[in-house]
Amino acid sequence: MTGALGEVALDARVVVERGGFGLDAEIAAGPGDVVAVMGPSGAGKSTLLGALAGLVRMDAGYVSVGGRMLDAPPATRTAPASRGVVMLGQEARLFPHLTARDNVVFGLRAHGVSRAAADATAEDWLDRVGLAGFGRRRPAQLSGGQQQRVALARALATSPAVLLLDEPFTSLDAETAGDVRALVHDQLGATGTTAVVATHDAVDAVALASQLLVLEGGAVTQHGPVRDVLAAPATRFAAAVAGLNRVPGDARSGVWRAGGLALACDAGDGPVAAVFRPSDVGLLLAEASGRPAPAAATDPAPEAEPGAEWIAEVVRLEQTPAGVRIRTREPDVAVDVAADRVAALSIARGSRVRLRVAASVVRFLPGSART
Structure with a gap:
Protein backbone atom coordinates (compact mmCIF):
# COMPACT_ATOMS: atom_id res chain seq x y z
CA MET A 1 0.00 0.00 0.00
CA THR A 2 2.75 2.41 -0.94
CA GLY A 3 3.54 4.67 -3.86
CA ALA A 4 5.11 3.58 -7.12
CA LEU A 5 8.64 4.18 -5.87
CA GLY A 6 8.02 2.59 -2.48
CA GLU A 7 7.70 5.87 -0.57
CA VAL A 8 5.41 5.82 2.46
CA ALA A 9 3.45 8.96 3.26
CA LEU A 10 1.51 7.32 6.09
CA ASP A 11 2.60 4.32 8.13
CA ALA A 12 0.75 3.44 11.33
CA ARG A 13 -0.24 0.75 13.74
CA VAL A 14 -3.03 1.98 15.99
CA VAL A 15 -3.76 0.18 19.25
CA VAL A 16 -6.56 1.57 21.41
CA GLU A 17 -8.31 -0.08 24.37
CA ARG A 18 -11.48 1.62 25.59
CA GLY A 19 -14.19 0.18 27.83
CA GLY A 20 -14.09 -3.36 26.51
CA PHE A 21 -13.47 -2.35 22.89
CA GLY A 22 -10.07 -3.01 21.36
CA LEU A 23 -8.66 -1.64 18.12
CA ASP A 24 -5.46 -3.01 16.64
CA ALA A 25 -5.07 -1.98 13.01
CA GLU A 26 -2.21 -1.29 10.63
CA ILE A 27 -2.56 1.14 7.72
CA ALA A 28 -0.08 2.45 5.17
CA ALA A 29 -0.36 4.69 2.12
CA GLY A 30 2.09 6.11 -0.39
CA PRO A 31 2.18 9.69 -1.66
CA GLY A 32 -1.09 10.47 -3.42
CA ASP A 33 -2.72 7.18 -2.43
CA VAL A 34 -6.33 7.16 -1.24
CA VAL A 35 -7.28 4.38 1.17
CA ALA A 36 -10.93 3.64 1.91
CA VAL A 37 -11.71 2.16 5.33
CA MET A 38 -14.97 0.26 5.54
CA GLY A 39 -16.56 -1.73 8.32
CA PRO A 40 -19.84 -2.21 10.18
CA SER A 41 -20.94 0.27 12.85
CA GLY A 42 -18.70 -0.02 15.90
CA ALA A 43 -15.82 -1.59 13.97
CA GLY A 44 -13.44 1.22 14.93
CA LYS A 45 -13.30 3.37 11.77
CA SER A 46 -13.73 6.72 13.54
CA THR A 47 -11.40 5.63 16.34
CA LEU A 48 -8.72 4.81 13.76
CA LEU A 49 -9.02 8.21 12.07
CA GLY A 50 -9.16 9.98 15.43
CA ALA A 51 -5.89 8.34 16.46
CA LEU A 52 -4.22 9.29 13.17
CA ALA A 53 -5.36 12.89 13.71
CA GLY A 54 -4.09 12.90 17.30
CA LEU A 55 -7.59 13.30 18.74
CA VAL A 56 -7.63 9.81 20.29
CA ARG A 57 -4.78 8.69 22.55
CA MET A 58 -3.22 5.38 21.59
CA ASP A 59 -2.26 2.72 24.10
CA ALA A 60 0.42 1.27 21.85
CA GLY A 61 1.66 1.34 18.27
CA TYR A 62 2.94 4.27 16.22
CA VAL A 63 1.95 6.88 13.64
CA SER A 64 4.52 8.08 11.11
CA VAL A 65 3.76 10.66 8.41
CA GLY A 66 6.32 11.43 5.71
CA GLY A 67 9.00 9.65 7.73
CA ARG A 68 8.30 11.80 10.80
CA MET A 69 7.28 9.89 13.92
CA LEU A 70 4.20 11.59 15.37
CA ASP A 71 3.10 9.08 17.97
CA ALA A 72 4.89 6.22 19.71
CA PRO A 73 3.35 5.73 23.17
CA PRO A 74 4.33 6.43 25.82
CA ALA A 75 7.37 8.50 24.82
CA THR A 76 6.24 10.38 21.73
CA ARG A 77 3.01 12.30 21.15
CA THR A 78 2.50 15.18 18.72
CA ALA A 79 -0.36 17.63 19.22
CA PRO A 80 -3.10 17.57 16.54
CA ALA A 81 -2.27 21.06 15.27
CA SER A 82 1.37 20.14 14.65
CA ARG A 83 0.88 16.88 12.74
CA GLY A 84 0.23 18.10 9.19
CA VAL A 85 -2.88 15.93 9.25
CA VAL A 86 -6.32 17.44 8.60
CA MET A 87 -9.65 15.73 9.24
CA LEU A 88 -12.94 16.50 7.49
CA GLY A 89 -16.04 14.87 9.00
CA GLN A 90 -19.77 14.63 8.40
CA GLU A 91 -20.27 18.21 9.56
CA ALA A 92 -18.35 21.05 7.88
CA ARG A 93 -17.64 22.69 11.27
CA LEU A 94 -17.16 26.15 9.78
CA PHE A 95 -16.84 29.19 12.02
CA PRO A 96 -20.37 30.65 11.86
CA HIS A 97 -19.21 34.25 12.39
CA LEU A 98 -16.69 34.14 9.51
CA THR A 99 -17.39 34.36 5.80
CA ALA A 100 -16.61 31.44 3.49
CA ARG A 101 -13.40 33.17 2.40
CA ASP A 102 -12.32 33.93 5.97
CA ASN A 103 -12.94 30.32 7.00
CA VAL A 104 -10.40 29.27 4.39
CA VAL A 105 -8.10 32.16 5.31
CA PHE A 106 -8.16 31.08 8.97
CA GLY A 107 -6.46 27.77 8.21
CA LEU A 108 -3.83 29.41 6.06
CA ARG A 109 -3.07 32.12 8.62
CA ALA A 110 -2.69 29.44 11.29
CA HIS A 111 0.10 28.02 9.11
CA GLY A 112 1.91 31.34 8.95
CA VAL A 113 0.72 32.56 5.54
CA SER A 114 0.53 36.35 5.18
CA ARG A 115 -2.92 37.95 5.05
CA ALA A 116 -2.58 39.07 1.44
CA ALA A 117 -1.37 35.65 0.26
CA ALA A 118 -4.05 33.90 2.34
CA ASP A 119 -6.80 36.05 0.80
CA ALA A 120 -5.62 35.26 -2.72
CA THR A 121 -5.24 31.56 -2.00
CA ALA A 122 -8.67 31.39 -0.38
CA GLU A 123 -10.33 32.97 -3.40
CA ASP A 124 -8.49 30.55 -5.68
CA TRP A 125 -9.67 27.54 -3.64
CA LEU A 126 -13.26 28.73 -3.51
CA ASP A 127 -13.12 28.93 -7.28
CA ARG A 128 -11.67 25.39 -7.46
CA VAL A 129 -14.54 23.96 -5.43
CA GLY A 130 -17.17 25.74 -7.49
CA LEU A 131 -17.90 28.62 -5.11
CA ALA A 132 -16.52 31.60 -7.02
CA GLY A 133 -18.44 34.66 -5.85
CA PHE A 134 -19.55 33.03 -2.59
CA GLY A 135 -16.60 34.29 -0.53
CA ARG A 136 -18.60 36.94 1.37
CA ARG A 137 -21.37 34.57 2.45
CA ARG A 138 -21.49 33.16 5.96
CA PRO A 139 -22.19 29.45 6.63
CA ALA A 140 -25.86 30.15 7.47
CA GLN A 141 -26.28 31.49 3.92
CA LEU A 142 -24.87 28.31 2.34
CA SER A 143 -26.46 24.91 1.71
CA GLY A 144 -25.04 21.79 3.35
CA GLY A 145 -23.21 20.85 0.15
CA GLN A 146 -21.76 24.33 -0.18
CA GLN A 147 -20.57 24.28 3.42
CA GLN A 148 -18.84 20.95 2.79
CA ARG A 149 -17.16 22.48 -0.27
CA VAL A 150 -15.83 25.35 1.89
CA ALA A 151 -14.57 22.83 4.45
CA LEU A 152 -12.79 20.91 1.69
CA ALA A 153 -11.21 24.12 0.39
CA ARG A 154 -10.05 25.00 3.91
CA ALA A 155 -8.57 21.53 4.37
CA LEU A 156 -6.72 21.32 1.06
CA ALA A 157 -5.54 24.95 0.99
CA THR A 158 -3.03 24.16 3.76
CA SER A 159 -1.46 21.32 1.70
CA PRO A 160 -1.84 18.67 4.43
CA ALA A 161 0.51 15.72 4.46
CA VAL A 162 -2.54 13.49 4.98
CA LEU A 163 -6.24 14.28 4.64
CA LEU A 164 -8.67 12.21 6.73
CA LEU A 165 -12.31 12.08 5.65
CA ASP A 166 -14.70 10.57 8.20
CA GLU A 167 -18.04 9.76 6.51
CA PRO A 168 -17.87 13.14 4.72
CA PHE A 169 -21.00 12.69 2.58
CA THR A 170 -23.39 11.08 5.08
CA SER A 171 -25.30 14.26 5.92
CA LEU A 172 -25.81 15.23 2.26
CA ASP A 173 -28.64 14.19 -0.04
CA ALA A 174 -27.76 11.69 -2.77
CA GLU A 175 -27.41 14.22 -5.60
CA THR A 176 -25.33 16.67 -3.56
CA ALA A 177 -23.20 13.83 -2.19
CA GLY A 178 -22.47 12.69 -5.75
CA ASP A 179 -21.40 16.18 -6.76
CA VAL A 180 -19.16 16.69 -3.72
CA ARG A 181 -17.70 13.19 -4.12
CA ALA A 182 -16.73 13.99 -7.71
CA LEU A 183 -15.20 17.25 -6.52
CA VAL A 184 -13.15 15.46 -3.84
CA HIS A 185 -11.95 12.94 -6.43
CA ASP A 186 -10.84 15.69 -8.80
CA GLN A 187 -9.09 17.75 -6.13
CA LEU A 188 -7.30 14.80 -4.53
CA GLY A 189 -6.03 13.83 -7.97
CA ALA A 190 -5.02 17.39 -8.87
CA THR A 191 -3.15 17.99 -5.61
CA GLY A 192 -1.71 14.47 -5.16
CA THR A 193 -2.93 14.47 -1.57
CA THR A 194 -2.64 11.27 0.45
CA ALA A 195 -6.03 10.54 2.00
CA VAL A 196 -7.85 8.05 4.20
CA VAL A 197 -11.63 7.86 3.76
CA ALA A 198 -13.76 6.13 6.40
CA THR A 199 -17.10 5.28 4.84
CA HIS A 200 -20.05 2.89 4.86
CA ASP A 201 -20.75 3.45 1.16
CA ALA A 202 -19.09 1.27 -1.49
CA VAL A 203 -19.51 4.12 -3.98
CA ASP A 204 -16.98 6.15 -1.98
CA ALA A 205 -14.46 3.32 -2.15
CA VAL A 206 -14.95 2.77 -5.88
CA ALA A 207 -15.03 6.47 -6.80
CA LEU A 208 -12.24 7.77 -4.57
CA ALA A 209 -9.85 5.05 -3.43
CA SER A 210 -7.13 2.86 -4.89
CA GLN A 211 -6.94 0.68 -1.77
CA LEU A 212 -9.66 -0.76 0.46
CA LEU A 213 -9.13 -1.75 4.09
CA VAL A 214 -11.93 -3.71 5.78
CA LEU A 215 -12.15 -3.23 9.55
CA GLU A 216 -14.32 -5.55 11.66
CA GLY A 217 -14.41 -5.83 15.43
CA GLY A 218 -11.32 -3.62 15.78
CA ALA A 219 -9.16 -5.73 13.45
CA VAL A 220 -8.27 -5.60 9.76
CA THR A 221 -9.93 -8.56 8.04
CA GLN A 222 -8.89 -7.70 4.48
CA HIS A 223 -6.96 -5.06 2.54
CA GLY A 224 -5.72 -4.57 -0.98
CA PRO A 225 -6.64 -2.88 -4.25
CA VAL A 226 -10.35 -1.99 -4.27
CA ARG A 227 -11.15 -4.22 -7.24
CA ASP A 228 -9.37 -7.22 -5.68
CA VAL A 229 -11.17 -6.93 -2.34
CA LEU A 230 -14.57 -6.52 -3.98
CA ALA A 231 -13.93 -9.40 -6.39
CA ALA A 232 -12.83 -11.84 -3.67
CA PRO A 233 -14.37 -10.74 -0.34
CA ALA A 234 -12.90 -12.51 2.68
CA THR A 235 -15.87 -11.98 5.03
CA ARG A 236 -19.65 -11.71 4.85
CA PHE A 237 -19.43 -7.96 5.47
CA ALA A 238 -16.98 -7.46 2.60
CA ALA A 239 -19.25 -9.51 0.37
CA ALA A 240 -22.23 -7.35 1.31
CA VAL A 241 -20.22 -4.25 0.40
CA ALA A 242 -19.46 -5.81 -2.98
CA GLY A 243 -23.12 -6.71 -3.50
CA LEU A 244 -22.40 -10.44 -3.40
CA ASN A 245 -23.46 -13.52 -1.50
Whole structure:
Protein backbone atom coordinates (compact mmCIF):
# COMPACT_ATOMS: atom_id res chain seq x y z
CA MET A 1 0.00 0.00 0.00
CA THR A 2 2.75 2.41 -0.94
CA GLY A 3 3.54 4.67 -3.86
CA ALA A 4 5.11 3.58 -7.12
CA LEU A 5 8.64 4.18 -5.87
CA GLY A 6 8.02 2.59 -2.48
CA GLU A 7 7.70 5.87 -0.57
CA VAL A 8 5.41 5.82 2.46
CA ALA A 9 3.45 8.96 3.26
CA LEU A 10 1.51 7.32 6.09
CA ASP A 11 2.60 4.32 8.13
CA ALA A 12 0.75 3.44 11.33
CA ARG A 13 -0.24 0.75 13.74
CA VAL A 14 -3.03 1.98 15.99
CA VAL A 15 -3.76 0.18 19.25
CA VAL A 16 -6.56 1.57 21.41
CA GLU A 17 -8.31 -0.08 24.37
CA ARG A 18 -11.48 1.62 25.59
CA GLY A 19 -14.19 0.18 27.83
CA GLY A 20 -14.09 -3.36 26.51
CA PHE A 21 -13.47 -2.35 22.89
CA GLY A 22 -10.07 -3.01 21.36
CA LEU A 23 -8.66 -1.64 18.12
CA ASP A 24 -5.46 -3.01 16.64
CA ALA A 25 -5.07 -1.98 13.01
CA GLU A 26 -2.21 -1.29 10.63
CA ILE A 27 -2.56 1.14 7.72
CA ALA A 28 -0.08 2.45 5.17
CA ALA A 29 -0.36 4.69 2.12
CA GLY A 30 2.09 6.11 -0.39
CA PRO A 31 2.18 9.69 -1.66
CA GLY A 32 -1.09 10.47 -3.42
CA ASP A 33 -2.72 7.18 -2.43
CA VAL A 34 -6.33 7.16 -1.24
CA VAL A 35 -7.28 4.38 1.17
CA ALA A 36 -10.93 3.64 1.91
CA VAL A 37 -11.71 2.16 5.33
CA MET A 38 -14.97 0.26 5.54
CA GLY A 39 -16.56 -1.73 8.32
CA PRO A 40 -19.84 -2.21 10.18
CA SER A 41 -20.94 0.27 12.85
CA GLY A 42 -18.70 -0.02 15.90
CA ALA A 43 -15.82 -1.59 13.97
CA GLY A 44 -13.44 1.22 14.93
CA LYS A 45 -13.30 3.37 11.77
CA SER A 46 -13.73 6.72 13.54
CA THR A 47 -11.40 5.63 16.34
CA LEU A 48 -8.72 4.81 13.76
CA LEU A 49 -9.02 8.21 12.07
CA GLY A 50 -9.16 9.98 15.43
CA ALA A 51 -5.89 8.34 16.46
CA LEU A 52 -4.22 9.29 13.17
CA ALA A 53 -5.36 12.89 13.71
CA GLY A 54 -4.09 12.90 17.30
CA LEU A 55 -7.59 13.30 18.74
CA VAL A 56 -7.63 9.81 20.29
CA ARG A 57 -4.78 8.69 22.55
CA MET A 58 -3.22 5.38 21.59
CA ASP A 59 -2.26 2.72 24.10
CA ALA A 60 0.42 1.27 21.85
CA GLY A 61 1.66 1.34 18.27
CA TYR A 62 2.94 4.27 16.22
CA VAL A 63 1.95 6.88 13.64
CA SER A 64 4.52 8.08 11.11
CA VAL A 65 3.76 10.66 8.41
CA GLY A 66 6.32 11.43 5.71
CA GLY A 67 9.00 9.65 7.73
CA ARG A 68 8.30 11.80 10.80
CA MET A 69 7.28 9.89 13.92
CA LEU A 70 4.20 11.59 15.37
CA ASP A 71 3.10 9.08 17.97
CA ALA A 72 4.89 6.22 19.71
CA PRO A 73 3.35 5.73 23.17
CA PRO A 74 4.33 6.43 25.82
CA ALA A 75 7.37 8.50 24.82
CA THR A 76 6.24 10.38 21.73
CA ARG A 77 3.01 12.30 21.15
CA THR A 78 2.50 15.18 18.72
CA ALA A 79 -0.36 17.63 19.22
CA PRO A 80 -3.10 17.57 16.54
CA ALA A 81 -2.27 21.06 15.27
CA SER A 82 1.37 20.14 14.65
CA ARG A 83 0.88 16.88 12.74
CA GLY A 84 0.23 18.10 9.19
CA VAL A 85 -2.88 15.93 9.25
CA VAL A 86 -6.32 17.44 8.60
CA MET A 87 -9.65 15.73 9.24
CA LEU A 88 -12.94 16.50 7.49
CA GLY A 89 -16.04 14.87 9.00
CA GLN A 90 -19.77 14.63 8.40
CA GLU A 91 -20.27 18.21 9.56
CA ALA A 92 -18.35 21.05 7.88
CA ARG A 93 -17.64 22.69 11.27
CA LEU A 94 -17.16 26.15 9.78
CA PHE A 95 -16.84 29.19 12.02
CA PRO A 96 -20.37 30.65 11.86
CA HIS A 97 -19.21 34.25 12.39
CA LEU A 98 -16.69 34.14 9.51
CA THR A 99 -17.39 34.36 5.80
CA ALA A 100 -16.61 31.44 3.49
CA ARG A 101 -13.40 33.17 2.40
CA ASP A 102 -12.32 33.93 5.97
CA ASN A 103 -12.94 30.32 7.00
CA VAL A 104 -10.40 29.27 4.39
CA VAL A 105 -8.10 32.16 5.31
CA PHE A 106 -8.16 31.08 8.97
CA GLY A 107 -6.46 27.77 8.21
CA LEU A 108 -3.83 29.41 6.06
CA ARG A 109 -3.07 32.12 8.62
CA ALA A 110 -2.69 29.44 11.29
CA HIS A 111 0.10 28.02 9.11
CA GLY A 112 1.91 31.34 8.95
CA VAL A 113 0.72 32.56 5.54
CA SER A 114 0.53 36.35 5.18
CA ARG A 115 -2.92 37.95 5.05
CA ALA A 116 -2.58 39.07 1.44
CA ALA A 117 -1.37 35.65 0.26
CA ALA A 118 -4.05 33.90 2.34
CA ASP A 119 -6.80 36.05 0.80
CA ALA A 120 -5.62 35.26 -2.72
CA THR A 121 -5.24 31.56 -2.00
CA ALA A 122 -8.67 31.39 -0.38
CA GLU A 123 -10.33 32.97 -3.40
CA ASP A 124 -8.49 30.55 -5.68
CA TRP A 125 -9.67 27.54 -3.64
CA LEU A 126 -13.26 28.73 -3.51
CA ASP A 127 -13.12 28.93 -7.28
CA ARG A 128 -11.67 25.39 -7.46
CA VAL A 129 -14.54 23.96 -5.43
CA GLY A 130 -17.17 25.74 -7.49
CA LEU A 131 -17.90 28.62 -5.11
CA ALA A 132 -16.52 31.60 -7.02
CA GLY A 133 -18.44 34.66 -5.85
CA PHE A 134 -19.55 33.03 -2.59
CA GLY A 135 -16.60 34.29 -0.53
CA ARG A 136 -18.60 36.94 1.37
CA ARG A 137 -21.37 34.57 2.45
CA ARG A 138 -21.49 33.16 5.96
CA PRO A 139 -22.19 29.45 6.63
CA ALA A 140 -25.86 30.15 7.47
CA GLN A 141 -26.28 31.49 3.92
CA LEU A 142 -24.87 28.31 2.34
CA SER A 143 -26.46 24.91 1.71
CA GLY A 144 -25.04 21.79 3.35
CA GLY A 145 -23.21 20.85 0.15
CA GLN A 146 -21.76 24.33 -0.18
CA GLN A 147 -20.57 24.28 3.42
CA GLN A 148 -18.84 20.95 2.79
CA ARG A 149 -17.16 22.48 -0.27
CA VAL A 150 -15.83 25.35 1.89
CA ALA A 151 -14.57 22.83 4.45
CA LEU A 152 -12.79 20.91 1.69
CA ALA A 153 -11.21 24.12 0.39
CA ARG A 154 -10.05 25.00 3.91
CA ALA A 155 -8.57 21.53 4.37
CA LEU A 156 -6.72 21.32 1.06
CA ALA A 157 -5.54 24.95 0.99
CA THR A 158 -3.03 24.16 3.76
CA SER A 159 -1.46 21.32 1.70
CA PRO A 160 -1.84 18.67 4.43
CA ALA A 161 0.51 15.72 4.46
CA VAL A 162 -2.54 13.49 4.98
CA LEU A 163 -6.24 14.28 4.64
CA LEU A 164 -8.67 12.21 6.73
CA LEU A 165 -12.31 12.08 5.65
CA ASP A 166 -14.70 10.57 8.20
CA GLU A 167 -18.04 9.76 6.51
CA PRO A 168 -17.87 13.14 4.72
CA PHE A 169 -21.00 12.69 2.58
CA THR A 170 -23.39 11.08 5.08
CA SER A 171 -25.30 14.26 5.92
CA LEU A 172 -25.81 15.23 2.26
CA ASP A 173 -28.64 14.19 -0.04
CA ALA A 174 -27.76 11.69 -2.77
CA GLU A 175 -27.41 14.22 -5.60
CA THR A 176 -25.33 16.67 -3.56
CA ALA A 177 -23.20 13.83 -2.19
CA GLY A 178 -22.47 12.69 -5.75
CA ASP A 179 -21.40 16.18 -6.76
CA VAL A 180 -19.16 16.69 -3.72
CA ARG A 181 -17.70 13.19 -4.12
CA ALA A 182 -16.73 13.99 -7.71
CA LEU A 183 -15.20 17.25 -6.52
CA VAL A 184 -13.15 15.46 -3.84
CA HIS A 185 -11.95 12.94 -6.43
CA ASP A 186 -10.84 15.69 -8.80
CA GLN A 187 -9.09 17.75 -6.13
CA LEU A 188 -7.30 14.80 -4.53
CA GLY A 189 -6.03 13.83 -7.97
CA ALA A 190 -5.02 17.39 -8.87
CA THR A 191 -3.15 17.99 -5.61
CA GLY A 192 -1.71 14.47 -5.16
CA THR A 193 -2.93 14.47 -1.57
CA THR A 194 -2.64 11.27 0.45
CA ALA A 195 -6.03 10.54 2.00
CA VAL A 196 -7.85 8.05 4.20
CA VAL A 197 -11.63 7.86 3.76
CA ALA A 198 -13.76 6.13 6.40
CA THR A 199 -17.10 5.28 4.84
CA HIS A 200 -20.05 2.89 4.86
CA ASP A 201 -20.75 3.45 1.16
CA ALA A 202 -19.09 1.27 -1.49
CA VAL A 203 -19.51 4.12 -3.98
CA ASP A 204 -16.98 6.15 -1.98
CA ALA A 205 -14.46 3.32 -2.15
CA VAL A 206 -14.95 2.77 -5.88
CA ALA A 207 -15.03 6.47 -6.80
CA LEU A 208 -12.24 7.77 -4.57
CA ALA A 209 -9.85 5.05 -3.43
CA SER A 210 -7.13 2.86 -4.89
CA GLN A 211 -6.94 0.68 -1.77
CA LEU A 212 -9.66 -0.76 0.46
CA LEU A 213 -9.13 -1.75 4.09
CA VAL A 214 -11.93 -3.71 5.78
CA LEU A 215 -12.15 -3.23 9.55
CA GLU A 216 -14.32 -5.55 11.66
CA GLY A 217 -14.41 -5.83 15.43
CA GLY A 218 -11.32 -3.62 15.78
CA ALA A 219 -9.16 -5.73 13.45
CA VAL A 220 -8.27 -5.60 9.76
CA THR A 221 -9.93 -8.56 8.04
CA GLN A 222 -8.89 -7.70 4.48
CA HIS A 223 -6.96 -5.06 2.54
CA GLY A 224 -5.72 -4.57 -0.98
CA PRO A 225 -6.64 -2.88 -4.25
CA VAL A 226 -10.35 -1.99 -4.27
CA ARG A 227 -11.15 -4.22 -7.24
CA ASP A 228 -9.37 -7.22 -5.68
CA VAL A 229 -11.17 -6.93 -2.34
CA LEU A 230 -14.57 -6.52 -3.98
CA ALA A 231 -13.93 -9.40 -6.39
CA ALA A 232 -12.83 -11.84 -3.67
CA PRO A 233 -14.37 -10.74 -0.34
CA ALA A 234 -12.90 -12.51 2.68
CA THR A 235 -15.87 -11.98 5.03
CA ARG A 236 -19.65 -11.71 4.85
CA PHE A 237 -19.43 -7.96 5.47
CA ALA A 238 -16.98 -7.46 2.60
CA ALA A 239 -19.25 -9.51 0.37
CA ALA A 240 -22.23 -7.35 1.31
CA VAL A 241 -20.22 -4.25 0.40
CA ALA A 242 -19.46 -5.81 -2.98
CA GLY A 243 -23.12 -6.71 -3.50
CA LEU A 244 -22.40 -10.44 -3.40
CA ASN A 245 -23.46 -13.52 -1.50
CA ARG A 246 -20.55 -15.19 0.27
CA VAL A 247 -21.51 -18.58 1.63
CA PRO A 248 -18.88 -20.47 3.70
CA GLY A 249 -19.01 -24.22 3.18
CA ASP A 250 -16.95 -27.35 2.95
CA ALA A 251 -15.71 -29.19 -0.15
CA ARG A 252 -15.26 -32.95 -0.17
CA SER A 253 -14.69 -35.29 -3.11
CA GLY A 254 -15.64 -32.70 -5.69
CA VAL A 255 -18.83 -31.50 -3.99
CA TRP A 256 -19.22 -28.28 -2.02
CA ARG A 257 -21.96 -28.13 0.63
CA ALA A 258 -23.48 -25.47 2.88
CA GLY A 259 -26.78 -26.26 4.57
CA GLY A 260 -29.14 -27.53 1.89
CA LEU A 261 -27.01 -26.16 -0.96
CA ALA A 262 -24.66 -28.47 -2.87
CA LEU A 263 -22.62 -27.76 -6.01
CA ALA A 264 -19.89 -29.46 -7.98
CA CYS A 265 -16.56 -27.93 -6.99
CA ASP A 266 -12.98 -28.49 -8.17
CA ALA A 267 -11.38 -26.20 -5.57
CA GLY A 268 -10.03 -29.12 -3.52
CA ASP A 269 -11.09 -30.46 -0.13
CA GLY A 270 -11.50 -28.20 2.90
CA PRO A 271 -13.13 -24.88 3.79
CA VAL A 272 -14.35 -23.09 0.66
CA ALA A 273 -16.64 -20.09 0.21
CA ALA A 274 -19.06 -19.81 -2.71
CA VAL A 275 -19.58 -16.33 -4.15
CA PHE A 276 -22.49 -15.29 -6.39
CA ARG A 277 -24.80 -12.32 -6.96
CA PRO A 278 -28.24 -12.02 -5.33
CA SER A 279 -29.65 -11.26 -8.77
CA ASP A 280 -28.39 -14.63 -10.05
CA VAL A 281 -30.60 -16.60 -7.65
CA GLY A 282 -33.98 -17.75 -8.93
CA LEU A 283 -36.90 -18.00 -6.52
CA LEU A 284 -40.35 -19.52 -6.33
CA LEU A 285 -42.66 -20.15 -3.39
CA ALA A 286 -42.49 -23.62 -1.84
CA GLU A 287 -45.31 -25.39 -0.03
CA ALA A 288 -44.71 -26.87 3.38
CA SER A 289 -44.33 -30.28 1.73
CA GLY A 290 -41.41 -28.92 -0.28
CA ARG A 291 -43.32 -29.07 -3.57
CA PRO A 292 -42.92 -25.96 -5.70
CA ALA A 293 -45.70 -23.50 -6.39
CA PRO A 294 -47.13 -23.32 -9.93
CA ALA A 295 -44.60 -22.63 -12.65
CA ALA A 296 -46.14 -19.23 -13.34
CA ALA A 297 -44.81 -18.04 -9.99
CA THR A 298 -41.21 -18.79 -10.93
CA ASP A 299 -38.77 -15.88 -10.96
CA PRO A 300 -36.68 -15.87 -14.17
CA ALA A 301 -33.31 -17.59 -13.66
CA PRO A 302 -30.99 -19.96 -15.54
CA GLU A 303 -32.65 -23.36 -15.71
CA ALA A 304 -31.11 -25.21 -18.62
CA GLU A 305 -27.64 -25.63 -17.12
CA PRO A 306 -26.44 -27.63 -14.08
CA GLY A 307 -26.84 -25.97 -10.71
CA ALA A 308 -28.56 -26.46 -7.40
CA GLU A 309 -32.03 -26.07 -5.88
CA TRP A 310 -32.83 -25.94 -2.19
CA ILE A 311 -35.57 -24.95 0.24
CA ALA A 312 -34.88 -22.00 2.56
CA GLU A 313 -36.74 -19.92 5.14
CA VAL A 314 -37.15 -16.16 4.69
CA VAL A 315 -35.76 -14.22 7.68
CA ARG A 316 -36.30 -10.63 6.47
CA LEU A 317 -37.06 -8.39 3.52
CA GLU A 318 -34.97 -5.32 2.64
CA GLN A 319 -35.78 -2.54 0.20
CA THR A 320 -33.35 -1.95 -2.65
CA PRO A 321 -33.42 0.67 -5.43
CA ALA A 322 -34.49 -2.04 -7.88
CA GLY A 323 -36.97 -3.96 -5.73
CA VAL A 324 -36.68 -6.23 -2.69
CA ARG A 325 -33.77 -8.21 -1.27
CA ILE A 326 -34.96 -11.38 0.43
CA ARG A 327 -32.69 -12.77 3.15
CA THR A 328 -32.84 -16.51 3.81
CA ARG A 329 -31.07 -18.90 6.15
CA GLU A 330 -29.47 -22.33 6.15
CA PRO A 331 -27.47 -21.14 4.34
CA ASP A 332 -27.52 -17.35 4.61
CA VAL A 333 -28.33 -16.25 1.06
CA ALA A 334 -29.73 -12.96 -0.33
CA VAL A 335 -32.03 -12.98 -3.34
CA ASP A 336 -32.98 -9.89 -5.37
CA VAL A 337 -36.59 -9.98 -6.58
CA ALA A 338 -38.87 -7.41 -8.22
CA ALA A 339 -41.27 -5.84 -5.71
CA ASP A 340 -44.39 -6.83 -7.68
CA ARG A 341 -43.31 -10.48 -7.67
CA VAL A 342 -42.80 -10.42 -3.88
CA ALA A 343 -46.31 -9.01 -3.52
CA ALA A 344 -47.78 -11.57 -5.94
CA LEU A 345 -46.25 -14.45 -4.00
CA SER A 346 -47.13 -12.90 -0.59
CA ILE A 347 -43.60 -13.55 0.62
CA ALA A 348 -43.01 -12.55 4.24
CA ARG A 349 -40.77 -13.46 7.14
CA GLY A 350 -41.16 -17.16 7.81
CA SER A 351 -42.15 -18.05 4.24
CA ARG A 352 -40.49 -21.09 2.74
CA VAL A 353 -39.05 -20.57 -0.72
CA ARG A 354 -37.33 -22.72 -3.29
CA LEU A 355 -34.08 -21.19 -4.53
CA ARG A 356 -32.06 -22.07 -7.58
CA VAL A 357 -28.58 -21.01 -8.73
CA ALA A 358 -26.73 -22.07 -11.86
CA ALA A 359 -23.23 -23.49 -11.41
CA SER A 360 -21.85 -21.15 -14.07
CA VAL A 361 -22.48 -18.03 -11.95
CA VAL A 362 -20.77 -19.36 -8.80
CA ARG A 363 -17.11 -18.70 -7.96
CA PHE A 364 -15.29 -20.62 -5.25
CA LEU A 365 -12.70 -19.10 -2.91
CA PRO A 366 -10.58 -21.95 -1.51
CA GLY A 367 -9.15 -21.94 1.99
CA SER A 368 -11.67 -19.37 3.12
CA ALA A 369 -13.17 -20.23 6.49
CA ARG A 370 -14.22 -16.73 7.55
CA THR A 371 -17.90 -15.97 7.87
